[in-house]
Amino acid sequence: MAAIVAKPRVRDRAAARRSSIASSRRGIEAAYEDAGRTMACNMMEADTLEGVQAFIDKRKPAWPS
Numbered sequence: 001m002a003a004i005v006a007k008p009r010v011r012d013r014a015a016a017r018r019s020s021i022a023s024s025r026r027g028i029e030a031a032y033e034d035a036g037r038t039m040a041c042n043m044m045e046a047d048t049l050e051g052v053q054a055f056i057d058k059r060k061p062a063w064p065s
Contacts, residue, residue: 019038023031042048047063054061 016038019034023034026034043052050061050063
């Protein structure tokens, strides 16, 4: 349980699921385009930036609340 609690919060699982389903219906090229756009947006989230910086610094992340 502690390992799960230590992870960052998922902000909008429903939106991610809808995006995934919509992409799969539009074909592989559209799916890759959508996934790339989503990943780029996610990289701007505070949790993601903290995770990447913690990895670079070789430390445990201090997730923003």
